[in-house]
Amino acid sequence: MTASIFDKTRTLFDLPEGVIYLDGNSLGALPRAARERVAREVNHSWGHELIRAWNTCGWIDLPAEVGRKIGRLIGAPEGSVIAADSTSINLFKALTAALRLAGERKVILSDTGNFPSDLYIAEGVIETMGQGHRLKVVAPDDVEAAIGDDVAVLMLTEVDYATGRKHDMKALTAKARAHGVLTIWDLAHSAGAFPVDLHGAGADFAIGCGYKYLNGGPGAPAFIYVRPELQEKITPSLSGWLGHDAPFQFELGYRPAGSIDRMRAGTPPVLSMAALDAALSVWDGIEMADVRARSIELCEIFIREVEARCPTLTLASPRNPEQRGSQVSFRHEQGFAIMQALIAHLVIGDFRAPNIIRFGFTPLYVTPADAVKAAEVLERVMKERLYEKPEYQKKGKVT
Numbered sequence: 001m002t003a004s005i006f007d008k009t010r011t012l013f014d015l016p017e018g019v020i021y022l023d024g025n026s027l028g029a030l031p032r033a034a035r036e037r038v039a040r041e042v043n044h045s046w047g048h049e050l051i052r053a054w055n056t057c058g059w060i061d062l063p064a065e066v067g068r069k070i071g072r073l074i075g076a077p078e079g080s081v082i083a084a085d086s087t088s089i090n091l092f093k094a095l096t097a098a099l100r101l102a103g104e105r106k107v108i109l110s111d112t113g114n115f116p117s118d119l120y121i122a123e124g125v126i127e128t129m130g131q132g133h134r135l136k137v138v139a140p141d142d143v144e145a146a147i148g149d150d151v152a153v154l155m156l157t158e159v160d161y162a163t164g165r166k167h168d169m170k171a172l173t174a175k176a177r178a179h180g181v182l183t184i185w186d187l188a189h190s191a192g193a194f195p196v197d198l199h200g201a202g203a204d205f206a207i208g209c210g211y212k213y214l215n216g217g218p219g220a221p222a223f224i225y226v227r228p229e230l231q232e233k234i235t236p237s238l239s240g241w242l243g244h245d246a247p248f249q250f251e252l253g254y255r256p257a258g259s260i261d262r263m264r265a266g267t268p269p270v271l272s273m274a275a276l277d278a279a280l281s282v283w284d285g286i287e288m289a290d291v292r293a294r295s296i297e298l299c300e301i302f303i304r305e306v307e308a309r310c311p312t313l314t315l316a317s318p319r320n321p322e323q324r325g326s327q328v329s330f331r332h333e334q335g336f337a338i339m340q341a342l343i344a345h346l347v348i349g350d351f352r353a354p355n356i357i358r359f360g361f362t363p364l365y366v367t368p369a370d371a372v373k374a375a376e377v378l379e380r381v382m383k384e385r386l387y388e389k390p391e392y393q394k395k396g397k398v399t
């Protein structure tokens with residue numbers, strides 16, 4: 001039953017012949033619907049409707065519509081998610097809003113498994129606000145113990161981009177709430193990867209990417225969630241006109257919209273937003289519980305096959321599937337060259353310094369047969385030491 005759902009979803013994507021694509025955790029594959037939609041937006045909406053398209057083609061409502069579709073995947077109530085900006089910028093917006101709400105508390109608590117951009121943004125926020133905030137970064141296992149009455153904001157990425165380690169959002173959020181700590185969850189590697197229940201967990205803010213498991217295309221808009229009860233209490237730091245209560249009154253003073261709209265700043269990138277909107281249609285009728293079951297099946301097959309075939313690779317991801325996102329990582333000192341050799345043999349994953357090879361499993365278009373085949377190719381790369389070839393040592397700007 002589950003397999004047949006995914007046989008169908010695979011046909012909704014355009015994948016190059018012969019490629020096994022295990023990097024949907026970095027850039028999702030191209031949904032056919034997105035390709036068609038972008039062409040229509042360019043030719044008809046922009047080309048023919050011109051400025052009228054904001055009304056006649058629904059451009060003005062796209063951020064809310066895309067937010068609504070993403071909200072269904074992450075357990076967010078209607079009207080609590082908006083698509084806008086990038087994940088990094090949305091983190092800036094969420095963190096400044098949270099720190100303003102938090103009052104006298106000064107500590108931003110995060111962990112060493114966070115994506116560096118999040119930590120960098122926190123540094124920038126501290127500097128910009130100039131109110132003596134402090135970033136405290138602990139090991140992932142020490143987060144729970146570090147949550148206390150001195151903490152203003154708990155800022156975590158649910159799934160570690162490198163290892164795939166997954167935090168217990170519900171338990172950590174509950175502890176944070178008990179200590180009066182606001183929470184910001186980065187769902188970049190969660191949204192579209194497995195069920196998320198922001199409302200059930202009682203999370204205050206969340207952000208995430210549109211171009212990974214949501215398949216919105218390179219540089220797709222990101223999203224931001226604010227718990228409905230907080231929406232009218234927060235003061236946006238990026239107080240742009242499209243977050244104004246009445247943008248087309250062109251008042252000289254800022255009055256924030258009385259909804260999640262206040263997290264908007266300026267004009268959305270319509271073509272990218274339309275691509276993401278169309279990409280989200282692949283989730284119609286899909287239950288995230290089925291996605292999770294299939295993701296675990298794929299990851300388990302891959303771990304079993306790789307460990308049986310490649311004894312010099314060390315599993316970097318948690319062995320327990322409950323503690324893992326939808327990716328599997330292995331360590332090897334030649335990781336970079338191993339990944340280049342794999343890519344040359346049409347198994348596309350990626351490398352994360354210093355020694356991690358990373359494989360994302362996206363059930364909508366990766367099959368169990370792909371997982372086995374990828375392990376076979378990896379076995380060949382290792383056994384024949386293909387990674388020693390000089391051409392696989394060359395580094396590009398992006399890994």
Ligand SMILES: Cc1ncc(COP(=O)(O)O)c(C=O)c1O
Nearest residue numbers: 086087088115117157161186188
């Ligand atoms: C967990 C996480 N947070 C934030 C980012 C930054 O996203 P962006 O570059 O789109 O702002 C990424 C990916 O780049 C990420 O993986």
Ligand SMILES: Nc1c(O)cccc1C(=O)C[C@H](N)C(=O)O
Nearest residue numbers: 025026027115161162188398399
């Ligand atoms: N956003 C990216 C980009 O512009 C180029 C290359 C990779 C990315 C990524 O998204 C990286 C990703 N956040 C990661 O988990 O490593």
